[in-house]
Amino acid sequence: MSGGVQFPVRVAEIEAVSPAVKRLRLERHDGPSLPPYSAGSHTVLTLEARTLEGGTRRIRNAYSLLGTTLGGGPAYEIAVLRSPQSRGGSVFIHDQLAIGATLSMSAPVNLFPLHRTARRHVLVAGGIGITPIAAMARELAAAGQPFELHYAMRDEASGAFAAELAALYGPAMRLYVSQRQERIAVRDILAHQPVGTHLYVCGPERMIDGILGDARIAGWPDSALHAERFLAPEGGEPFAVKLARSGIATLVGEHQTLLEAIEAAGVDAPYLCRGGACGQCETPIVSADGTLLHADHFLTDDQKACGKTIMTCVSRLRGRELVLDL
């Protein structure tokens, strides 16, 4: 069963928490309440976006669940950054989605969990990366676990939830505004942590790489470093895909992922995170006329070089045709 349990939800609240970020409250409307979840969990929303031609296009995007609804109940909350370069999901949510609209939302999945044997937690967020990080702070505060929170943003106005986090966590929280030339000094932060501390970072790809790089130089083991490596799958050149087992041939458009094209062709292909992290959509390749562009964090470099499988949610082909064993 691809995607697992789905909940039908209705948009109950939309609030602009910064000029580019909206908080959405999504209420289940078929009766039972939504289950609790652990901090760091995400959900996959299925959106039916209107196209310029007047049709609809199905988009599935993963969003971290906010800490406000950790206990489950009538609704879950997410925060969405308007990202014009994306495949249209966030722009649709910002510009078209209205209160009362109905959507399908997957059960929570956690690919960025807290390490429960850690003695202390250092949480680092950049921009919209604050969503899972703030949920972690909330869960740790409720459990009385020691943590500190470092939150970097471009300017004061763009920092979603900054004021309420500062009010909640006071001295355990520090803000960094890049417009004021404030930078997270990872080496200084890590130099004073006790043994058994774990580091979590979510933010732009470059920031993650920088922070993890500094931590490794400081001698931290990989087992104590955690990053939310969600990639916004970027588009690319169109290519043909043939599904050998089902005998279906279709085209992957420039703003479409391979997985979306397979789904549009009516095939119920496996997936879970839709972000190249979980490995669920790993699909065997029969042949590839072109170069594989692996964009996932699941396959090893050796496996990518072998070219025997592809993660359909984020990876694609630069070339003519890809034949999959599907």
Next chain:
Amino acid sequence: MTLSFHAETFRDDYTFANSPAAIRAFPFPFDRDAYMYTVNIEQHVPGPVQSATEFPIHIDEHYVAEMRDRAITLAEDPLRCQSLPHMMTAEWDLLELLMTSMATHYPAHFTLSRDGDRWHWINRPMDVDQTFTFGDVSTLPQGPMEYVTRQCQGDFCLLDQREDNLWMDAGMVTSQADWSLDFDLGMNFMEWHAPVPLAHDLGVFERALKFLLNLQHGCPVRRLNWTMTINPRLDTSPENYHRWGIDKASVTPENVGDKVHLRVELQALWRLPRSNAIVFSIRGYLIKMDELVTQKKWARRFHRVLASLPQPIADYKGLGRFRDTTVAWLSRHDDGLPTSPGFAPD
């Protein structure tokens, strides 16, 4: 469903027996005439009415007697129930899973009322009436895992997920097939499976682990495992091997039907919501050979499975002392006719 519970024992005089209905509901683990390790995991969805998989948590006629036997084992050896400090959230998750499932599917026997964090639990067969605050350990007589698993059939392990592995960091294990929670506590998935023969070379554990790391809340899975036990004894633990190991030498052609039992574990795995841990439940079923052969298909098939079982698997399962005697006894119930596909009796 209203059950009538047996007064029976799993030690000393061994009065345990299955009713004809329980024999029909027995989760016979072989769907063909030979056995080899596989990743035999399937969705834990409702099975046929009055089968072991009709409900997610199966309570049957042996419930009260099994819980009494668990209490005896725990009184002698409290280390059969252990939990590391970081597993408390998972313990509450487990309590919620078991109580809600038992109350939903066996309302004649169990009732759960929830008013926010104020919970009221009634267990009629065990004469329990408990009000407590969900999340507040001080309101229960034991920790949440111990409390609820003293009232639920089956062994339970709580697996923490970290570093792309699963860690056995808590459990209630009193009816195990010769493994020890006290020994395995804190081990990861590869470590506690290390003694299993053949399966490592088949890549079974790598694939199973990868699969389980992606287990989703709301989509539990299950598999069947099996071994054989002499006498209907639940506590076949390494700690008490000196009490039951010698029984293997007591099997004779005359007593196979009464003494030799097929022991099947219905193992299920659930993702837990608050803790992101996994609960691994091991629900054991015993059936003596006299009861098994009342189902002709099972008699034929089990004879063939046992006769052709690869030696390393027979050794690992500890069948050496009584396998040949049992195969000879079963051969009288195998007329050589073909068996029908599937697990169910004809």
